Amino acid sequence: MWPRCSTAEKWLFTPVDASAGLSDNQVRYILQLNDGRMVITTSGNLNIYNGSEFSYLHRQARDVRFLPGYKGYYRMYTEGDTLMWIKDWQKLMLVDLRAERFLIPGKSYFKVDSILDLFVDSDQRRWILTPRHPQSARSQDNPPPSPPDRFFLYNPQSDIVLQLDRAWGELQDVASDEGKVYLFFSTGTVYCFAVSTAQLLYWSAAYPGSKHDWFDRTSLVVKGEKGFYQLRNGTRGGCFFFNTRSKDWQQLLQTGYALNTLLVSDGNRLMITSSRGVWVLDREGAAPCLVSNLQTVTGEVLTTEISTVFQDFQGGLWMGTYNRGLLYYHPARFRFLNAGRPAFPEIDPLKDFQVLGFARAGELYLNTNQGVYKMTTGRGTKIQLEKTGSNQLPPDVRREFSQPQRFLFRGLTATAMLDDSRGWTWVGTMDGLALFKTAGRPQLYYTSHGLGNNFIHALIEDDDGNVWASTSFGITRIGVTGDALHFTAYTPQDGTLAGEYSDGAVLKSDDGSLYFGGMNGFSVLKKNAEVLLPPLAKPLFAGLLIRGERILPSRSYDERIILETAPASTSSIVLAHDQNFITLEFASLNFVNPHQTTFRYQLAGVDREWRTASSHTGSLQAIYTNLEPGNYEFRVQSNNGTVSEVSTLPITILTPWWKTTFALVCYIAAFILLAGGSMLRYTKVAQRRREQLQKEEMLLFRIRTLIEQRLEWEEERTALLSGPRPQPKADMPGLASGENDAFVRKAIGLVEQNMDVAGYTVEQLSRDLCMDRTGLYRKLTASLDQSPSAFIRNIRLQRAARLLAQGGKSVTEVAEQVGFGSVSYFSKCFQEAYGCRPSEYTGNG
Incomplete structure (x- = not known):
């Protein structure tokens, strides 16, 4: 990947410094997270870079734990996607990568009371160096002994304890490979333990005891093919290789000054930073060479000390300086001479x-x-x-x-x-x-x-x-x-x-x-100068804005926390119905040529086709307004000459409470209760009304009866006062038979013609017959032995009986048809005449 020293001075670096957003230009350490973002620690801050912009994690004094056993410089370890440990001279810090904030490194992470140092091996196991046996603090009965000439290396996840001899020196690094853990001490000796049994397998020294003070101060171990590379510093600097198969050491470089960091590329190519420049070592035979000057794309030649070096997933080379920020190089970036x-x-x-x-x-x-x-x-x-x-x-x-x-x-x-x-x-x-x-x-x-x-x-x-x-x-x-x-x-x-x-x-x-x-x-x-671009990582969710307001992790908005974790660790979003004006931000993680980035994106459920957007910064802002409640999925991929995989982000816009299924059930229940209550009230009111009408009808019936009785009494009185009643002849009592029949038929006909007239009274019948009430009374009583009111009522009842017998009509309909204004009065009269209620007469008929 890296050119040999004959062409190394032709590397053309792009500066990335405080003017580009780096918190300060004193770079201490560089690593890359699993999601593709770069982490850069500087003297003042912790920077996270996604190729488009920097974000910062601020630490407080309470976030730093005293680490007495570590006497080296900046080291960083990651444990998966969740934790990142940072060590500096006798200081320990912890970062929650999901929330992107510092944590207080408390006892729960160590499970011991006293901690001297902390390491994370090549398999991301956490190891705690402690002066007391880890079980002694937990066992009150017969605790394991903690001899003064021993200290212990403890793995809290699997409860493994390795016993170490203080005579071995200071433990400076821990690495692992194929079920074994390798402990590198200040004496230059490595001790190999079996992880499963915690037994010491062997040890091997890199140099004789006479050289201990040459390399006893600091150590940096990097895993390579067939073993481990180690930088050591003391009064001199050196680079060594330990072969885990042959169990022997090889010294690759020795200098009269300190060596800072080590990068192993392509298995056998090494780059070592120092105050004098960058050493390039090719283990395939080329002699080590020193690149003392670095050139930027603007033609500036830098002679600053290189503090650290790192190679990212895309093959880009990052160099940190002590006062000039970051330098970035990729062979596919600077294509023109x-x-x-x-x-x-x-x-x-x-x-x-x-x-x-x-x-x-x-x-x-x-x-x-x-x-x-x-x-x-x-x-x-x-x-x-x-x-x-x-x-x-x-x-x-x-x-x-x-x-x-x-x-x-x-x-x-x-x-x-x-x-x-x-x-x-x-x-x-x-x-x-x-x-x-x-x-x-x-x-x-x-x-x-x-x-x-x-x-x-x-x-x-x-x-x-x-x-x-x-x-x-x-x-x-x-x-x-x-x-x-x-x-x-x-x-x-x-x-x-x-x-x-x-x-x-x-x-x-x-x-x-x-x-x-x-x-x-x-x-x-040049012909074929266009180096094949490395594949892009999937675009990374970088930010969310609602109605133009940036949403911060773990912060409540309208009494809801929208982002439980940092955007990069967020797998889905749930929003309220009125949080439907959104801006989604994604980073392409395109470090090579961010200005040549294009995006394709689609919000499934809204966009029928993929949208496209160009970006000169490597970032995307996708804006959607007035989204309806429902489930959506945002899809995006980036392209800089190579096309990334598609990133997806499920988004849910919640239905307002008044449109939810529960609310609809409540509405229905409320409607049923309201309708039931209304019906019950109506029934009660109607019942009271019917009872009141019945009372009124009974009162009216009594009044009519009294009036008819009074009229009949007056008619009888008038007839008695006017003289004795004429007596019919023996062969023709009263009126002649023909005259009576004609009169009765005419009277019956008039009543039947006005059958449906509820107010058809004796007065009206007498007028229709051209008689006065007294004459009508005399003639009907003489012919039928009935008063006029009884005559009219009986004709109505006879017609009612026939209609009821025919069927097809209710009692109410029959009462109205035969001229009764009150059903109850009709029922009473019918029962007096026929000995049963109208409803019973209908059934019998």
């Missing part, structure tokens, strides 16, 4: 300098505003330029340099034009790129499609069919797949010129390398 002013001899430093064009006639020529240069490529990547007179140029070169750079093409003012291998014509303009596939109208492309800038200065096609366009800001590659175009913009972070490029200043050399000229020099893209 630049030749600036210093590469050109005999130029006037007070004048503007611009490469105007290239030409080739056996050799490569450059036309600048300060003369023409002939170029040769020296050893490695070194470029050599020689100024030459215009009279010495080949005719083809002079013609090439005299060509106009801007011209009209199909109505467009062209700054560049290219006819590619597909037969397509590409035309660069001062405002975008035009593509003619046919003779018709062109397809136009701008920065919104992926161009680095809309001003196109030059176009060229490489050997793989990709089209390259130099612009006023960087260079853009346009890949073609079928009819689809894929844009990748390269900026000064990738090695392009910081200024704009020149019209038509482009050339492809015989070896396929591409040259782009511009302000203050030119850029070169």
Whole structure:
């Protein structure tokens, strides 16, 4: 992975310092979490970096525990995805990675009263160094002895206890491999124990006792192939390798100064940082070499001390410095070589300098505003330029340099034009790129499609069919797949010129390398210089905003805690119905080229298609408003030339309480209770009303009866006062039989005609018969021995009996049809006449 020392000085590092968000520039230690984020400890803080931004964990004095047995410098251990231990000179700190906050390292993590030191081995087992046997504090009866010449290494998870002899020296490191645990002491001796039995298997010394003080102060152990690498410091510095198979040591490096940190790459390549620079060791035979100067992408040469070094999952190299922050390098990041002013001899430093064009006639020529240069490529990547007179140029070169750079093409003012291998014509303009596939109208492309800038200065096609366009800001590659175009913009972070490029200043050399000229020099893209990009990690959930307010872990919002853990450890989100205006933030973890990141994302349940978004920072903000209650799943993947796996985040918007199933059940129950109560009340009111009506009808019946009796009495009295009642003849008593029948039939007919008239009274019947009440009374009593009121009532009752016998009608309907205004009165009269109630008469009928 790492170049040998002959090319190591050509590493081009990108600074990542306090101006980029690092808390301070004094870097102490670097590691990477399992989720892909970088953890950087500095003198002032703990920084977590996701490729887009830094977050910080602040510690208080109460978060630090005294650790008397540790007399080294910054060390960090992780236990899975949950805990991270930090050690500094006689200090111990603990971080909860899920909540992203410091914890107080209490006794529950150690299960012993006294702790001298703490280690986490290669299998992430926690080991506690203690002066007393761990069981002595828990056993009151016959506790295990704790001899003064012994101390103990205790694993609280599996309750393993290793007994150590104080004569072995100070325990400085613990590592593990294949069921064995290796203890490295200040004397340079390693002791190997079996984890399962806690038995000592063997020991091996790295150097004789006469050299103990050379390397007895600090230790750093890193696991490699077939064994462990160890840095040791004392009055001198050294690097050693312990082979766990042959059980012997090999010294790889010795210096007269301290060595800081160690990185093992590809199994056998070592990088060791120190105050003098970076040592590179290749165990396959090359001699160790020291890289004393490091160069940044801006051309600055650094001589600062390198405090630590780390290689991430993507193959990126991170170096920490004591006062310049972080330095980052990846071979796929800085793809272009630049030749600036210093590469050109005999130029006037007070004048503007611009490469105007290239030409080739056996050799490569450059036309600048300060003369023409002939170029040769020296050893490695070194470029050599020689100024030459215009009279010495080949005719083809002079013609090439005299060509106009801007011209009209199909109505467009062209700054560049290219006819590619597909037969397509590409035309660069001062405002975008035009593509003619046919003779018709062109397809136009701008920065919104992926161009680095809309001003196109030059176009060229490489050997793989990709089209390259130099612009006023960087260079853009346009890949073609079928009819689809894929844009990748390269900026000064990738090695392009910081200024704009020149019209038509482009050339492809015989070896396929591409040259782009511009302000203050030119850029070169060597053939096959595009290193394959490493696969991206899945995008990481980085933040949540609700109605524009950032949601913090473990904090209550509207009496609810939305994020129980930090966003990176959150697996799902549950929101209230009124928390439905959300912004989701995701980080691509793209350390190589964050400015070239694109995202595809979709909220299942809302988005029918995948959305796309470009990002110059490597982060995504997806905004959704007025989400309806329900279950959703947010899906996102990132792309920087390689496509990541899809990250998913389930999201639930809760239904408001008044729309929940429980609320609906309550509504139904309340409705039933209300309806039942209303019916019960109505029934009671109706019953009371019926009882009241019955009382009123009975009262009316009594009143009518009294009135009829009074009228009958008056009629009888009037008849008696008017004279003796005439007596019929013996052969024809009263009226003649024919006259009586006709009168009765007429009276019956009148009553039947007014049968449904409840108010049809004796008074009305007498008027209809053209008689007075007294005459009617006399005639009906003489003919039928009935009073007029009884006559009318009996006719009504007879009709009622017939209707009831026929069936099909209720008692109420029959009472109304025969002219009774009250059902109860009708029932009483019917029962008096027929000896049963109307309802019983209906059943009998």
